[in-house]
Amino acid sequence: MKEHQFDSIIHAPNRLQICALIAPNSSVEFSVIKEQLNVSDSVLSKHVKTLEDAGYIQVEKKIANGRQRTWLSLTKAGRGAFDGHVAALREIVG
Amino acid sequence: MKEHQFDSIIHAPNRLQICALIAPNSSVEFSVIKEQLNVSDSVLSKHVKTLEDAGYIQVEKKIANGRQRTWLSLTKAGRGAFDGHVAALREIVG
DNA sequence: TCTTTATTTTCCATCATGGAAAGTAATATA
DNA sequence: TATATTACTTTCCATGATGGAAAATAAAGA
Numbered sequence: 433m434k435e436h437q438f439d440s441i442i443h444a445p446n447r448l449q450i451c452a453l454i455a456p457n458s459s460v461e462f463s464v465i466k467e468q469l470n471v472s473d474s475v476l477s478k479h480v481k482t483l484e485d486a487g488y489i490q491v492e493k494k495i496a497n498g499r500q501r502t503w504l505s506l507t508k509a510g511r512g513a514f515d516g517h518v519a520a521l522r523e524i525v526g
Numbered sequence: 527m528k529e530h531q532f533d534s535i536i537h538a539p540n541r542l543q544i545c546a547l548i549a550p551n552s553s554v555e556f557s558v559i560k561e562q563l564n565v566s567d568s569v570l571s572k573h574v575k576t577l578e579d580a581g582y583i584q585v586e587k588k589i590a591n592g593r594q595r596t597w598l599s600l601t602k603a604g605r606g607a608f609d610g611h612v613a614a615l616r617e618i619v620g
Numbered sequence: 621t622c623t624t625t626a627t628t629t630t631c632c633a634t635c636a637t638g639g640a641a642a643g644t645a646a647t648a649t650a
Numbered sequence: 651t652a653t654a655t656t657a658c659t660t661t662c663c664a665t666g667a668t669g670g671a672a673a674a675t676a677a678a679g680a
Binding site for chain 1: 625626627628629630
């Protein structure tokens with residue numbers, strides 16, 4: 433059963449981009465996404481939290497050579513929701 | 527020079543669908559769109575006004591056998607903005 | 621211990637969106 | 651002609667989304 437479910441959590445412009453940036457990778461750094469989206473820390477942090485609360489992304493803090501960095505990855509549910517949303521968009525716009 | 531401009535006026539779920547429903551046609555009836563989107567009169571009317579104010583759609587009242595009906599069509603600017611937005615989405619989601 | 625780095629959370633203001641109800645304009649009906 | 655009906659439109663109101671700035675927090679380094 434293929435999903436083609438429009439998902440308003442994912443549809444929000446910044447969150448669509450966040451998911452799209454993570455999707456091709458296993459995980460992406462917070463700071464990298466922030467730079468790509470060109471948004472403030474607080475804004476990105478809030479969108480990340482929204483996606484995390486939805487169970488769509490997983491947040492991991494890794495400490496590599498003294499620096500703490502936050503890595504984001506799509507959960508299985510998140511990947512499914514993203515793919516489903518993209519499918520829904522394709523269905524809408526043809 | 528092709529446009530691939532993300533357009534937040536068009537991105538809103540209902541308006542994306544409104545544009546997508548009109549796009550393949552020269553014009554579509556208000557009531558048909560309302561039925562497809564399953565929204566109230568007032569909601570559709572307001573989204574139509576938003577798109578009209580943006581210069582994206584043209585609203586025409588036609589009176590056919592006694593009944594007034596409103597027909598919606600994309601303006602040239604609207605079609606360009608819609609195509610551009612779809613292109614932007616494709617660029618984002620790959 | 622005091623900083624610095626990397627977020628996170630709070631505060632605040634604005635905008636978007638939606639439903640319900642009232643308003644409008646153009647007929648149709650009694 | 652008065653009233654009703656159809657097809658939206660606009661207003662009112664309430665809620666939720668979004669963003670920036672600034673304060674708060676946590677972990678590691680000097």
